[in-house]
Amino acid sequence: MNQQDLISTTAAIDPVFMLIFGICLVLLLGITVVMIAFVVRYHRSRSPQPTSQSDGNVWLETIWIVLPTLLVLAMFWYGWKEYLVLRTVPKGALAVTATARMWSWEFRYANGKTSSKLYVPVGKPVRVELVSKDVIHGFFVPAFRVKRDVVPGMSNYAWFVATNPGSYDLFCSQYCGIQHSAMVTTVEAVPEVQFTAWLNQSSSGAVGGKLDGRKLATEKGCLGCHSLDGTRKVGPTFKGLFGSKVEVMHDGKMLNIIADDAYLKESIRQPGAKIVEDYPPIMPANADLTDEQVTALIEFIKSVK
């Protein structure tokens, strides 16, 4: 991949933006000035009677049909052409899968490493596969002018290249519920060497062979819906959950059960099986969790007293 002719998405979009914005600004100024001039000049105090009763002029009207047509065609064409840049991923781009769920991001690299921030090497194009676990989210990095919806059941993608090291905001742009505005993370652009080193560190959660349940719960978005301090969020709190009595709906019947290991495991694996009374059945199923991870999560839930 030739570094020289790699055009960044920012560099592709900004000129179009300037062009269209500029044309619009000129038009607006023109209209405003002419209008004010007419209003002042032909105000009734200066022009007590209309000095013309003209009701049209074919030539003038033709001009302002043709001229705007040409202008908008130019804007359209330029806008379309640069849009294609956003759709054409340079060869050799680094592949990352972004998984969006209510309300967190998870980025997975080719070697299986996952992270809640999107680490990318500077100067290297990155292709992000967009996967949604539940509803529609939006992958939006303003600094790189890229945005693409993350639609369940659809394989969308976006690409960008960070030309300078730094930390860039990454938003969820498509409304997805109560914590939509908190579904924010960053793109961390670091020099290639540093990136490689980071990538080859052992996977995030493992500390000395044991998974860190709290970290996992944050990364998998559990804490978006479940609080640790007893407050009611979208889902029931984790505080004091283990061993407590829970009222659940199961196959249309109400059951009173004790939250034991088996129940917690089922709640995580098949959230739809038993629905806690007074809560909506919206918890996403977590099919991608390994058994170790589930165990670690349960251990973590037990520890929240």
Add this chain to the structure above:
Amino acid sequence: MTSNVQRSDATRGGFWSDSGKTGLTSWIFSTDHKRIGLLYLFSTFSFFLVAVVLGLLLRIELMAPGRTIMGPQTYNAIFTVHGVMMIFLFIIPGFPGAFGNLVMPIQIGARDVFFPRLNLLSWWLYIIGAAIILTSLFTGGGPPDTGWTFYVPFSARTGTNVSLAVFGVFVVGFSSILTGLNFVTTIHRLRCEGMTWGRLPLFVWSLYATAWVQILATPILAITLVLVMAERLLGTGLFEPAQGGDPLMYQHLFWIYSHPAVYIMILPAMGVISDIIPVFSRKPIFGYKMIAFSSLAIAAFGSLVWGHHMFTSGMSDTAILVFSFLTFVVAIPSAIKVFNWISTLYKGSISLDAPMLFALSFILLFSIGGLSGLILGAAATDVHVHDTHFVVGHFHYVIFGGSGFAFFASMHYWLPKFFGRRYAEKPAVIAWVLMFTGFNVMYFTMQVLGMEGMPRRYYDYLPEFANLNLVATIGSWILVTGLVIMLVNLFRGLLWGEPFEGNPWGGATLEWSTATPPPTENFAEDPVVTHGPYDFTQQD
């Protein structure tokens, strides 16, 4: 409000009392288009006031990062209800319902609309739908929190009361359809003698185009909403990927209606402006034919561009090419109108009364909104600003700065005619100055915020957006002040102000030739039209 209105009935005359009936039931069961028009005016405007307060609450919450006055769930519910009320309960039914009903039959020289009882039914359906929407706020899982777009799968999953709200919107949509078909039939069949198509006031032309959009696009919304209800209540899964559905199909169906719907909002507004500007310039409208034709062109092409709301959704690139192109095509008829309005001013004799001030500011605000629409219409630039406050700024400019200001213009222009009393001029001008200023401070700032990347429907935001958000909130307070002054002035003036008689502004359309307020069947004698709607030389 009605009770106040009745107090002064006796002195008012015209359709207020000439049928001998003035009680509440003589209003809510009246088939007189003017009474129905006023019913629409009061009901839509009441919802406007509620929604405006909600908008204000949104701005207060966004004043500073973090929690300011409410939690995220409340915020989400408020912007949803704000959007639903503004769109479905105020601006879509407002223009055709209130001013269309009040003025259109008189302007074409008819005694009433073609189906007066259907007209009443429309209003009742509107009220029933509105009542259902209001009920949805306080029952079930609480107010809907989906945004006014009700995107699936979120709207199929959320625990809030979406089904009922959606049903309310469905009923309101039915009301809109009936108004539309009533108007088309009326304009075809009830024009008075001499009222050829070439002599229709431009407001009537714009309503005609609007009515077609109402007829042909609204049913698609109806079926879409039914499907959302089915999705929630029966689990049809037509938009649920796990069951083979496609969420994007919902978006297509929704925008097939909702893009044309934005032209339901703006077309009548453009019509009013085309009526007001010649009157206050004492000069015929420039390019009557092109303006009338461009209304039809906007209605026609406006139905073909819905995909521009889906540029980032994962829709095919071919579709983006087509929809982006068509979007730019619709901009052309709007441009024609703007240039023709401005040319009308040339060599006229302009008087800056309140309706004219609102009309002129309409041109500016609509242009800003429309031009920012061009940035949204180009595929490359939309990707950056889609779903940010830039879009929010865009549509407030066109809806509020456009349709809203035109609504205010019509209130100042036509209501004195129907109430027989007028507002005070000076407060009206002060109110206009405040509103115009506050408006720009607020929404222009929001557009800048959007360009910097602040997503919309965000309850909370990063610190870097704090300053501009504060500015926008301050703008909203200036706007509030202006709006309150305007309303108080209008309210006082129309009820107790100086009498308004004859044709002080010198309009040449038929409504100015009948008594003030107009009698129940509008004219003492069926009028015969001999000149065009903007031929001011026939006067004096």
Add this chain to the structure above:
Amino acid sequence: MTMNEQHHTISYKSLTGTWVALVALTALTVAATRLDLGGYKVLTALTIACIKAGLVIAIFMHMKYEGRLLRWLLFLALVTLAIFIGLTFFDVLYR
């Protein structure tokens, strides 16, 4: 605009004739779709449906005797629907 021109009365005979044609066409569709026509099956079935619809509109619904206005408007409504479907297919076909 002309005043209410009186309406054309359609004889029982031609109505019944239309009905016979409609039933025959129904039989034809059923028969045709029992055959193995491959991709043409959809086309055949829809073409026949369109002919049937045309008959109902023209005779039962009296469109044959209506003025130009209504015909144009019907055309407009159908074109609108066709465009809605057509433009959606720019997405569906090329995704």
Add this chain to the structure above:
Amino acid sequence: MTHQPHTDNLGARLGMWLFLFTELLLFGGLFLLYAVYFKRYPHEFAVAGTQLNWVMGTANTVILLTSSLCAAMAVTAVQRGESRRAVGLIGGTILCAAGFMTIKYFEWSEKIGHGIYPGSAHLRGGVPGESVFFSLYFMTTGIHGLHVLIGCVLLAVIGFKITSGAVTAENYNLLENGALYWHLVDLIWIFIFPLYYLIL
């Protein structure tokens, strides 16, 4: 022109036709979805379509066509001043409609008996295209059935108006519009029938 809204037949028909357009587009939305999903799941649609009973579908088509014939003849009858016959024909229309709904009832209950209804475990577990097909089938025929019911009520009311002399050879607008509505219901079915029952 002078104001005679009560005898402006063309205007009344214009209004009715405009209303029919909205109905057309309402179903148009469903046909749009059908087209899109048929394109996506041609095979699944074909398989699912074989589960519908085309004999019943054909029977219903003929019944609806007959009902339409009765409605159209009722208009002719009233125009000719034969109001007894008109009432009889309207009765025939409603009878046909009842037959249609009965067959529909059997079809639906058979499907539901087999665990095929929107959101059923069978459909959720089956191939995606099947669920889409049957959801569309139930929505489309359901809404169509609702229109049949509304049309029946409408025609029944008009029938009474004929007996009471409110609808006559001079003033038969109401009947004409009622019949138009009924033909539309038929028209929609003309398309539903091949799309769901025959394309397999």
